[in-house]
Amino acid sequence: MKIEVRPYQTQDTQALLDIINYNILHSTALYDYNIRTYEQQKAILEDKIAKKFPVIVAEAEGQVIGFGMYSEFRFREAYKFTVEHSVYVDNAYHGKGIGNVLLAELITLAKAQNLHTMIAVIDAENQGSVLFHEKFGFKTVGIIKESGYKFDRWLHSVFMQLILE
Numbered sequence: 148m149k150i151e152v153r154p155y156q157t158q159d160t161q162a163l164l165d166i167i168n169y170n171i172l173h174s175t176a177l178y179d180y181n182i183r184t185y186e187q188q189k190a191i192l193e194d195k196i197a198k199k200f201p202v203i204v205a206e207a208e209g210q211v212i213g214f215g216m217y218s219e220f221r222f223r224e225a226y227k228f229t230v231e232h233s234v235y236v237d238n239a240y241h242g243k244g245i246g247n248v249l250l251a252e253l254i255t256l257a258k259a260q261n262l263h264t265m266i267a268v269i270d271a272e273n274q275g276s277v278l279f280h281e282k283f284g285f286k287t288v289g290i291i292k293e294s295g296y297k298f299d300r301w302l303h304s305v306f307m308q309l310i311l312e
Contacts, residue, residue: 148207150245152252155192155202155214162211163204164188166235175270175302176235178295192216200230201256205245212240215249217257220266228263250283258311265311270295271303285309 155163168182183191192202195218205213213236220229232253236245257265267285269276277287285307295302 148243150212150248151206152203152248153206155196155204155216157189159204159211159214160185160189160192163192163214163235166211166214166237169238170235173238175272175295175297176276178270178297178302180297194218199260201253203249203252203256205236205249207240207245212237213245213249215253217253217265220264228261229266230257230262230264231266231268232257246279247282250279254283254309254311263311265309267305267307267309269305269307271305277305277307280307280309283309 164183164185167177167188170176171179171182195202195216198218200216200218202216203214204211205215213234215232215234217230217232220226220231232250234246234249234253236249254265265285267276267280269280271290286309287305288308289306291304291306293301294304
């Protein structure tokens with residue numbers, strides 16, 4: 148399967164929304180309870196782009212199968228060289244290397260923007276994502292216990308960091 152990575156376009160919004168909403172309903176990848184509307188998702192994506200942050204899409208055979216993005220880690224000026232990223236892959240395409248392609252591209256883009264640090268915030272139950280990030284050199288720098296509550300249980304957030312060099 149040939150994977151093409153390209154910048155987000157408005158016509159991708161529904162496919163990205165479908166991936167996000169699946170994760171909201173079926174996983175702890177997002178700590179949201181309610182699915183998003185098309186308008187909400189489009190506004191989130193356009194806000195990132197307006198702030199000069201990338202939103203990238205993975206496509207195979209003309210179908211959107213994943214996406215990645217990053218944006219502010221925190222909103223104070225001194226954090227301007229640090230970003231928090233997200234990578235999401237259509238559930239039907241997990242385990243096919245799409246996340247690898249997306250994260251590698253996000254790292255390349257962050258370096259090109261002269262950023263210094265990338266942060267991943269991962270639910271502790273998602274050890275696959277922790278191992279995935281470790282392959283790229285991310286290190287666990289902290290765990291915030293019981294920081295989220297979803298699916299009738301407390302969730303712990305793992306903070307992972309990659310210092311870009």
